[in-house]
Amino acid sequence: MNNQFPTILALDFDGVICDGLIEYFQTAWRTYCQIWKPAQTAPDPDLASSFYRVRPAIETGWEMPLLIRALLTGITEQQILLDWPNIVPHLMSENNLKAASVGAILDGLRDNWIAEDLPGWLSLHRFYPGVAESLCRWQETAVKVAIVTTKEGRFVRELLQLAGVQLPSELIYGKEYNKPKHQILREFLAASGENTTIWFVEDRLKTLLSVKQQPDLSDVKLFLADWGYNTLAERESVAENPPVQLLSLSQFAADFSHWLPEET
DSSP: OOTTSOSEEEEOSBTTTEEOHHHHHHHHHHHHHHHHOOSOOSOOHHHHHHHHHHGGGOSSGGGHHHHHHHHHTTOOHHHHHHHHHHHHHHHHHHTTOOHHHHHHHHHHHHHHHHHHHHHHHHTTOEEOTTHHHHHHHHHTSSOEEEEEOSSOHHHHHHHHHHTTOOOOGGGEEOGGGOOOHHHHHHHHHHHHOTTOOEEEEESOHHHHHHHHTOGGGTTSEEEEETTSSOOHHHHHHGGGSTTOEEEOHHHHTSOGGGTSOOOO
């Protein structure tokens, strides 16, 4: 294999491999209803559209019902996209909530939904075009594909199985690992030794920049998935944040040689 190509391909899941926006909103709304008990239990149709537009602000899933709360209490989409890290603690304090309890409610509702209607739950997810095929193709090569995500590993396994992708459980690093992604990448390097080349594909620019800030991970190639949960402003800012590179879905489905900029 060409040394410039990856020996380990680390991939985020939500926003890179799988689009679960419809499920996110439905689960977030159920959680919102349990916490705030609104008189109207059917969401306004426009609420889902707003939620989809501001979803890039969210770092981890437990924040989703807070996103709905923000929208319904008059916080604008622009404010959410610009200032979400400061809005979250205010909402938590104002409503006497803790992250662990919100997350437990959300995960519990999702678990019940899966137990009662797994086909229905799975049907609200879709793999981005060509992604499952690429995952299967890489399984036939020397490249080790690992998923590094804040989604629970058990959900990732269910969805991969649905898409016909066989990935060993030990290569799925989910929320249960409770480690920042840059630390998991560091552990990949430590376990794999010399001649390891890691490429990391993520749809959150903030996460990629956190990897960039780690001096010992300077050789990891970083790609922002332009089809994922990010904003136009973030995609345009990639040019100002080398070595992060913008990656298109068509490049993702192509040979690794198409991922790299042409040498001049």
